[in-house]
Amino acid sequence: MIDLIQVQRRTVLVLSAGQVLGGLGIGATLSLGALLAASVSGDDAFSGLAATMSTLGAAIASIPLARFAASFGRRRALSLGSIIAAAGAIVVIYSVVIDVFLLLLAGLAMIGTAAAVGLQSRFAATDLAAPQRRGRDLSLVVWATTVGVVVGPNLLAPGEVLGAALGMPQYTGAFLFAITAQLALVVLYLLLLRPDPLLTAVEQGTRQPVESGRAPVAKRGIRGILIAHPTATIAMLAIALSHMTMVSIMAMTPLHIVQHGGTIALVGFTISLHTAGMFALSPVFGWLSDRLGRPVVILIGQGLLVAALLTNWIGQENHVFVAVALALLGLGWSASTVAGSAMLTESVDLLERPKVQGFSDTAMNLFGAAGGALAGLVMAGIGYGALNAVALALVSVVVAALLIRGRVAVAV
Structure with a gap:
Protein backbone atom coordinates (compact mmCIF):
# COMPACT_ATOMS: atom_id res chain seq x y z
CA MET A 1 0.00 0.00 0.00
CA ALA A 215 -0.27 4.64 -19.05
CA PRO A 216 -3.57 4.81 -20.93
CA VAL A 217 -4.14 8.19 -22.56
CA ALA A 218 -7.16 10.35 -23.30
CA LYS A 219 -8.87 9.55 -26.59
CA ARG A 220 -10.59 12.92 -27.11
CA GLY A 221 -8.80 15.76 -28.87
CA ILE A 222 -8.13 19.06 -27.14
CA ARG A 223 -11.13 20.71 -28.82
CA GLY A 224 -13.51 18.07 -27.55
CA ILE A 225 -12.07 18.27 -24.05
CA LEU A 226 -12.42 22.06 -23.86
CA ILE A 227 -15.98 21.96 -25.20
CA ALA A 228 -16.90 19.40 -22.55
CA HIS A 229 -15.13 21.37 -19.80
CA PRO A 230 -15.72 25.13 -20.25
CA THR A 231 -14.11 25.84 -16.87
CA ALA A 232 -10.83 24.56 -18.31
CA THR A 233 -11.18 27.01 -21.19
CA ILE A 234 -11.66 29.91 -18.77
CA ALA A 235 -8.69 28.84 -16.67
CA MET A 236 -6.53 28.58 -19.77
CA LEU A 237 -7.69 32.01 -20.92
CA ALA A 238 -6.85 33.53 -17.53
CA ILE A 239 -3.34 32.04 -17.60
CA ALA A 240 -2.57 33.05 -21.19
CA LEU A 241 -3.97 36.60 -21.06
CA SER A 242 -2.41 37.32 -17.66
CA HIS A 243 0.93 36.21 -19.07
CA MET A 244 0.43 38.34 -22.17
CA THR A 245 -0.37 41.38 -20.01
CA MET A 246 2.70 40.84 -17.85
CA VAL A 247 5.12 40.27 -20.74
CA SER A 248 3.87 43.22 -22.80
CA ILE A 249 4.52 45.71 -19.98
CA MET A 250 7.65 44.09 -18.57
CA ALA A 251 9.33 43.89 -21.99
CA MET A 252 8.95 47.62 -22.67
CA THR A 253 9.69 48.97 -19.18
CA PRO A 254 13.52 48.89 -19.39
CA LEU A 255 13.43 50.94 -22.59
CA HIS A 256 10.94 53.39 -21.05
CA ILE A 257 13.09 53.87 -17.94
CA VAL A 258 16.25 54.56 -19.98
CA GLN A 259 14.40 56.93 -22.31
CA HIS A 260 13.30 58.93 -19.26
CA GLY A 261 16.74 59.33 -17.75
CA GLY A 262 16.91 56.18 -15.66
CA THR A 263 20.14 54.25 -15.18
CA ILE A 264 20.86 50.60 -15.92
CA ALA A 265 21.03 50.05 -12.16
CA LEU A 266 17.50 51.41 -11.85
CA VAL A 267 16.37 49.07 -14.61
CA GLY A 268 17.88 46.13 -12.74
CA PHE A 269 16.26 47.16 -9.46
CA THR A 270 12.85 47.56 -11.08
CA ILE A 271 12.99 44.19 -12.83
CA SER A 272 14.18 42.57 -9.58
CA LEU A 273 11.08 43.93 -7.81
CA HIS A 274 8.96 42.60 -10.63
CA THR A 275 10.57 39.15 -10.45
CA ALA A 276 10.14 39.06 -6.67
CA GLY A 277 6.46 39.82 -7.17
CA MET A 278 6.15 36.97 -9.67
CA PHE A 279 7.52 34.24 -7.43
CA ALA A 280 8.15 35.24 -3.81
CA LEU A 281 4.50 35.28 -2.66
CA SER A 282 3.24 32.39 -4.78
CA PRO A 283 2.73 30.15 -1.68
CA VAL A 284 0.42 32.82 -0.26
CA PHE A 285 -1.68 32.80 -3.41
CA GLY A 286 -1.65 28.99 -3.44
CA TRP A 287 -2.94 28.92 0.14
CA LEU A 288 -5.59 31.52 -0.66
CA SER A 289 -6.76 29.60 -3.72
CA ASP A 290 -7.25 26.50 -1.54
CA ARG A 291 -9.20 28.52 1.05
CA LEU A 292 -11.16 31.02 -1.04
CA GLY A 293 -11.46 29.14 -4.31
CA ARG A 294 -9.60 29.42 -7.61
CA PRO A 295 -11.90 31.99 -9.32
CA VAL A 296 -11.69 34.37 -6.36
CA VAL A 297 -7.88 34.39 -6.41
CA ILE A 298 -7.81 34.82 -10.19
CA LEU A 299 -10.02 37.89 -9.72
CA ILE A 300 -7.63 39.14 -7.02
CA GLY A 301 -4.84 38.68 -9.55
CA GLN A 302 -6.74 40.65 -12.16
CA GLY A 303 -7.34 43.39 -9.60
CA LEU A 304 -3.61 43.58 -8.95
CA LEU A 305 -2.97 43.78 -12.69
CA VAL A 306 -5.44 46.65 -12.97
CA ALA A 307 -3.71 48.44 -10.09
CA ALA A 308 -0.36 47.93 -11.82
CA LEU A 309 -1.56 49.20 -15.19
CA LEU A 310 -3.28 52.27 -13.73
CA THR A 311 -0.26 53.11 -11.55
CA ASN A 312 2.02 52.79 -14.56
CA TRP A 313 -0.28 54.81 -16.79
CA ILE A 314 -0.76 57.66 -14.34
CA GLY A 315 2.77 57.69 -12.93
CA GLN A 316 4.76 56.83 -16.05
CA GLU A 317 7.04 59.85 -15.60
CA ASN A 318 7.95 58.86 -12.03
CA HIS A 319 10.46 56.05 -11.58
CA VAL A 320 9.09 55.17 -8.13
CA PHE A 321 5.59 54.72 -9.54
CA VAL A 322 6.95 52.56 -12.35
CA ALA A 323 8.84 50.33 -9.88
CA VAL A 324 5.73 49.92 -7.72
CA ALA A 325 3.67 49.14 -10.81
CA LEU A 326 6.10 46.42 -11.92
CA ALA A 327 5.98 44.82 -8.47
CA LEU A 328 2.16 44.83 -8.62
CA LEU A 329 2.34 43.41 -12.14
CA GLY A 330 4.38 40.46 -10.86
CA LEU A 331 1.95 39.85 -8.00
CA GLY A 332 -1.04 39.90 -10.34
CA TRP A 333 0.65 37.42 -12.65
CA SER A 334 1.49 35.15 -9.70
CA ALA A 335 -2.04 35.06 -8.29
CA SER A 336 -3.62 34.47 -11.70
CA THR A 337 -1.12 31.80 -12.79
CA VAL A 338 -1.13 29.81 -9.55
CA ALA A 339 -4.91 29.81 -9.15
CA GLY A 340 -5.51 29.38 -12.88
CA SER A 341 -3.18 26.37 -13.06
CA ALA A 342 -4.91 24.69 -10.12
CA MET A 343 -8.32 25.44 -11.64
CA LEU A 344 -7.23 24.03 -15.00
CA THR A 345 -5.93 20.82 -13.43
CA GLU A 346 -9.04 19.99 -11.44
CA SER A 347 -11.52 20.95 -14.17
CA VAL A 348 -10.72 17.99 -16.45
CA ASP A 349 -10.56 14.23 -16.07
CA LEU A 350 -7.33 12.62 -14.87
CA LEU A 351 -6.33 11.05 -18.19
CA GLU A 352 -7.02 14.30 -20.05
CA ARG A 353 -4.98 16.55 -17.76
CA PRO A 354 -1.54 16.22 -19.41
CA LYS A 355 -2.96 17.01 -22.85
CA VAL A 356 -4.79 20.12 -21.59
CA GLN A 357 -1.83 21.21 -19.48
CA GLY A 358 0.55 20.99 -22.43
CA PHE A 359 -1.84 22.93 -24.65
CA SER A 360 -2.18 25.59 -21.94
CA ASP A 361 1.59 25.97 -21.61
CA THR A 362 1.92 26.35 -25.37
CA ALA A 363 -0.82 28.98 -25.44
CA MET A 364 0.79 30.79 -22.51
CA ASN A 365 4.15 31.02 -24.29
CA LEU A 366 2.66 32.02 -27.64
CA PHE A 367 0.50 34.72 -26.07
CA GLY A 368 3.56 35.98 -24.20
CA ALA A 369 5.62 36.11 -27.38
CA ALA A 370 2.82 37.94 -29.17
CA GLY A 371 2.47 40.36 -26.27
CA GLY A 372 6.15 41.24 -26.35
CA ALA A 373 6.14 41.75 -30.11
CA LEU A 374 2.94 43.80 -30.23
CA ALA A 375 3.95 45.90 -27.21
CA GLY A 376 6.87 47.33 -29.14
CA LEU A 377 4.58 48.43 -31.96
CA VAL A 378 2.02 49.93 -29.58
CA MET A 379 4.67 51.80 -27.60
CA ALA A 380 6.27 53.15 -30.77
CA GLY A 381 2.87 54.28 -32.03
CA ILE A 382 1.08 55.73 -29.01
CA GLY A 383 3.55 55.59 -26.11
CA TYR A 384 4.28 53.64 -22.95
CA GLY A 385 1.39 55.06 -20.92
CA ALA A 386 -1.14 54.17 -23.57
CA LEU A 387 0.32 50.66 -23.74
CA ASN A 388 -0.90 50.16 -20.18
CA ALA A 389 -4.36 51.40 -21.15
CA VAL A 390 -4.49 48.93 -24.05
CA ALA A 391 -3.43 46.09 -21.74
CA LEU A 392 -6.50 46.79 -19.57
CA ALA A 393 -8.57 45.25 -22.37
CA LEU A 394 -6.85 41.89 -21.78
CA VAL A 395 -7.75 42.01 -18.09
CA SER A 396 -11.35 42.87 -18.90
CA VAL A 397 -11.68 39.71 -21.02
CA VAL A 398 -10.57 37.51 -18.11
CA VAL A 399 -12.85 39.25 -15.62
CA ALA A 400 -15.83 39.03 -17.98
CA ALA A 401 -15.23 35.30 -18.57
CA LEU A 402 -15.07 34.61 -14.82
CA LEU A 403 -18.20 36.63 -14.08
CA ILE A 404 -20.14 34.90 -16.86
CA ARG A 405 -18.97 31.54 -15.52
CA GLY A 406 -20.18 32.49 -12.05
CA ARG A 407 -23.62 33.54 -13.31
CA VAL A 408 -24.01 30.33 -15.31
CA ALA A 409 -23.02 28.25 -12.26
CA VAL A 410 -25.57 30.10 -10.09
CA ALA A 411 -28.30 29.66 -12.70
CA VAL A 412 -27.61 25.95 -12.95
Missing part, protein backbone atom coordinates in the same frame (compact mmCIF):
# COMPACT_ATOMS: atom_id res chain seq x y z
CA ILE A 2 1.51 3.31 -1.11
CA ASP A 3 1.58 6.16 1.40
CA LEU A 4 0.33 8.85 -0.99
CA ILE A 5 0.89 11.67 1.51
CA GLN A 6 4.55 10.75 1.92
CA VAL A 7 5.01 10.27 -1.83
CA GLN A 8 3.48 13.69 -2.50
CA ARG A 9 5.77 15.38 0.02
CA ARG A 10 8.82 13.83 -1.60
CA THR A 11 7.52 14.71 -5.06
CA VAL A 12 7.10 18.39 -4.16
CA LEU A 13 10.57 18.43 -2.60
CA VAL A 14 12.22 16.86 -5.67
CA LEU A 15 10.34 19.15 -8.07
CA SER A 16 11.28 22.21 -6.00
CA ALA A 17 14.94 21.18 -6.04
CA GLY A 18 14.63 20.76 -9.79
CA GLN A 19 13.28 24.28 -10.17
CA VAL A 20 16.27 25.65 -8.25
CA LEU A 21 18.75 23.71 -10.40
CA GLY A 22 16.98 24.63 -13.62
CA GLY A 23 16.87 28.30 -12.69
CA LEU A 24 20.56 28.36 -11.80
CA GLY A 25 21.55 26.92 -15.15
CA ILE A 26 19.21 28.76 -17.50
CA GLY A 27 19.13 32.01 -15.51
CA ALA A 28 22.85 32.33 -16.17
CA THR A 29 22.45 32.06 -19.94
CA LEU A 30 19.21 33.61 -21.20
CA SER A 31 20.43 37.15 -20.67
CA LEU A 32 23.47 36.31 -22.84
CA GLY A 33 21.32 35.25 -25.77
CA ALA A 34 20.79 38.81 -27.02
CA LEU A 35 24.53 39.54 -26.83
CA LEU A 36 25.40 36.37 -28.75
CA ALA A 37 22.69 36.99 -31.36
CA ALA A 38 24.05 40.47 -32.03
CA SER A 39 27.65 39.24 -32.08
CA VAL A 40 27.18 36.21 -34.34
CA SER A 41 24.75 37.95 -36.73
CA GLY A 42 26.78 41.15 -36.81
CA ASP A 43 23.61 43.23 -36.45
CA ASP A 44 22.11 44.53 -33.19
CA ALA A 45 18.68 44.44 -34.82
CA PHE A 46 18.70 40.63 -34.49
CA SER A 47 19.38 40.64 -30.74
CA GLY A 48 15.68 40.39 -29.90
CA LEU A 49 15.42 37.07 -31.72
CA ALA A 50 17.18 35.37 -28.81
CA ALA A 51 14.24 35.81 -26.43
CA THR A 52 11.79 35.05 -29.23
CA MET A 53 13.46 31.74 -30.06
CA SER A 54 13.65 30.68 -26.40
CA THR A 55 9.94 31.44 -25.98
CA LEU A 56 9.01 29.62 -29.17
CA GLY A 57 11.15 26.68 -28.07
CA ALA A 58 9.17 26.44 -24.86
CA ALA A 59 5.90 26.69 -26.77
CA ILE A 60 6.90 24.02 -29.28
CA ALA A 61 8.12 21.61 -26.59
CA SER A 62 5.16 21.91 -24.21
CA ILE A 63 2.63 19.72 -26.03
CA PRO A 64 5.05 16.89 -27.02
CA LEU A 65 6.45 16.76 -23.47
CA ALA A 66 2.94 16.65 -22.02
CA ARG A 67 1.96 13.83 -24.37
CA PHE A 68 5.14 11.97 -23.49
CA ALA A 69 4.31 12.43 -19.79
CA ALA A 70 0.78 11.12 -20.37
CA SER A 71 2.20 7.89 -21.79
CA PHE A 72 5.42 7.40 -19.86
CA GLY A 73 5.13 9.58 -16.76
CA ARG A 74 6.51 12.87 -15.49
CA ARG A 75 9.89 11.40 -14.54
CA ARG A 76 10.83 10.48 -18.09
CA ALA A 77 9.24 13.57 -19.65
CA LEU A 78 11.05 16.02 -17.38
CA SER A 79 14.31 14.15 -17.92
CA LEU A 80 13.87 14.22 -21.70
CA GLY A 81 13.21 17.96 -21.64
CA SER A 82 16.32 18.56 -19.55
CA ILE A 83 18.44 16.52 -21.96
CA ILE A 84 17.16 18.62 -24.88
CA ALA A 85 17.97 21.83 -22.98
CA ALA A 86 21.50 20.60 -22.20
CA ALA A 87 21.98 19.70 -25.86
CA GLY A 88 20.75 23.18 -26.76
CA ALA A 89 23.46 24.77 -24.62
CA ILE A 90 26.07 22.65 -26.41
CA VAL A 91 24.65 23.72 -29.79
CA VAL A 92 24.83 27.39 -28.74
CA ILE A 93 28.51 27.09 -27.82
CA TYR A 94 29.32 25.28 -31.06
CA SER A 95 27.37 27.81 -33.16
CA VAL A 96 29.48 30.63 -31.73
CA VAL A 97 32.69 28.69 -32.39
CA ILE A 98 31.80 28.16 -36.07
CA ASP A 99 29.95 31.52 -36.31
CA VAL A 100 26.62 30.24 -37.70
CA PHE A 101 23.65 32.41 -36.72
CA LEU A 102 20.85 29.99 -37.67
CA LEU A 103 22.45 27.26 -35.57
CA LEU A 104 22.61 29.70 -32.65
CA LEU A 105 18.88 30.33 -32.96
CA ALA A 106 18.21 26.59 -33.04
CA GLY A 107 20.27 26.12 -29.88
CA LEU A 108 18.40 28.90 -28.09
CA ALA A 109 15.10 27.30 -29.07
CA MET A 110 16.30 24.00 -27.61
CA ILE A 111 17.28 25.76 -24.38
CA GLY A 112 13.72 27.08 -24.27
CA THR A 113 12.68 23.49 -23.54
CA ALA A 114 13.94 24.11 -20.00
CA ALA A 115 11.11 26.61 -19.53
CA ALA A 116 8.62 23.96 -20.69
CA VAL A 117 10.09 21.58 -18.10
CA GLY A 118 9.66 24.22 -15.40
CA LEU A 119 6.04 24.79 -16.37
CA GLN A 120 5.28 21.05 -16.45
CA SER A 121 6.87 20.71 -13.00
CA ARG A 122 4.17 22.88 -11.44
CA PHE A 123 1.51 20.58 -12.86
CA ALA A 124 3.45 17.51 -11.72
CA ALA A 125 3.09 18.87 -8.18
CA THR A 126 -0.70 18.49 -8.49
CA ASP A 127 -0.83 14.89 -9.76
CA LEU A 128 -1.08 13.35 -6.27
CA ALA A 129 -2.07 16.44 -4.31
CA ALA A 130 -5.23 16.38 -2.22
CA PRO A 131 -7.80 18.87 -3.62
CA GLN A 132 -7.60 21.05 -0.50
CA ARG A 133 -3.79 21.33 -0.86
CA ARG A 134 -3.45 21.40 -4.64
CA GLY A 135 -2.94 25.15 -4.91
CA ARG A 136 -0.40 25.19 -2.10
CA ASP A 137 1.69 22.33 -3.49
CA LEU A 138 1.71 23.85 -6.97
CA SER A 139 2.69 27.25 -5.58
CA LEU A 140 5.61 25.83 -3.59
CA VAL A 141 7.18 24.52 -6.79
CA VAL A 142 6.59 27.90 -8.47
CA TRP A 143 8.16 29.63 -5.46
CA ALA A 144 11.32 27.52 -5.75
CA THR A 145 11.95 29.24 -9.08
CA THR A 146 12.82 32.36 -7.10
CA VAL A 147 16.20 30.99 -6.05
CA GLY A 148 17.37 30.26 -9.58
CA VAL A 149 16.01 33.52 -10.96
CA VAL A 150 17.87 35.56 -8.33
CA VAL A 151 21.13 33.60 -8.15
CA GLY A 152 21.41 32.47 -11.79
CA PRO A 153 22.30 35.85 -13.37
CA ASN A 154 25.10 36.25 -10.81
CA LEU A 155 26.87 33.29 -12.43
CA LEU A 156 27.55 35.31 -15.58
CA ALA A 157 30.87 36.71 -14.33
CA PRO A 158 32.19 33.34 -13.02
CA GLY A 159 31.11 31.83 -16.32
CA GLU A 160 33.22 34.32 -18.25
CA VAL A 161 36.22 33.54 -16.04
CA LEU A 162 35.73 29.80 -16.58
CA GLY A 163 35.20 30.24 -20.31
CA ALA A 164 38.36 32.35 -20.66
CA ALA A 165 40.37 29.74 -18.76
CA LEU A 166 39.14 27.06 -21.19
CA GLY A 167 39.74 29.20 -24.27
CA MET A 168 36.03 29.50 -25.12
CA PRO A 169 34.51 32.39 -27.11
CA GLN A 170 33.23 35.41 -25.22
CA TYR A 171 29.81 35.05 -23.52
CA THR A 172 29.76 31.24 -23.78
CA GLY A 173 31.35 30.18 -20.47
CA ALA A 174 28.09 30.44 -18.51
CA PHE A 175 26.52 27.85 -20.82
CA LEU A 176 28.74 25.27 -19.13
CA PHE A 177 26.72 25.89 -15.97
CA ALA A 178 23.52 25.31 -17.96
CA ILE A 179 24.82 21.99 -19.31
CA THR A 180 25.89 20.84 -15.85
CA ALA A 181 22.63 21.90 -14.21
CA GLN A 182 20.42 20.28 -16.84
CA LEU A 183 22.32 16.98 -16.69
CA ALA A 184 22.10 17.09 -12.90
CA LEU A 185 18.33 17.51 -13.33
CA VAL A 186 18.20 14.33 -15.41
CA VAL A 187 19.88 12.40 -12.60
CA LEU A 188 17.62 14.03 -9.99
CA TYR A 189 14.40 13.15 -11.81
CA LEU A 190 15.37 9.63 -12.86
CA LEU A 191 16.65 8.61 -9.43
CA LEU A 192 14.40 10.49 -7.00
CA LEU A 193 11.08 11.16 -8.72
CA ARG A 194 9.86 7.70 -7.76
CA PRO A 195 7.20 6.50 -7.82
CA ASP A 196 6.22 8.60 -10.79
CA PRO A 197 3.47 10.99 -9.62
CA LEU A 198 1.41 10.92 -12.81
CA LEU A 199 1.58 7.17 -13.35
CA THR A 200 0.74 6.63 -9.68
CA ALA A 201 -2.22 8.99 -9.97
CA VAL A 202 -3.46 7.07 -13.03
CA GLU A 203 -3.13 3.76 -11.17
CA GLN A 204 -5.03 5.14 -8.18
CA GLY A 205 -7.69 6.78 -10.34
CA THR A 206 -8.33 3.89 -12.71
CA ARG A 207 -7.56 1.12 -10.20
CA GLN A 208 -5.53 -0.56 -12.95
CA PRO A 209 -1.76 -1.22 -12.91
CA VAL A 210 0.31 0.70 -15.45
CA GLU A 211 2.02 -1.91 -17.58
CA SER A 212 5.69 -1.36 -18.48
CA GLY A 213 5.56 2.26 -17.42
CA ARG A 214 3.05 3.14 -20.13
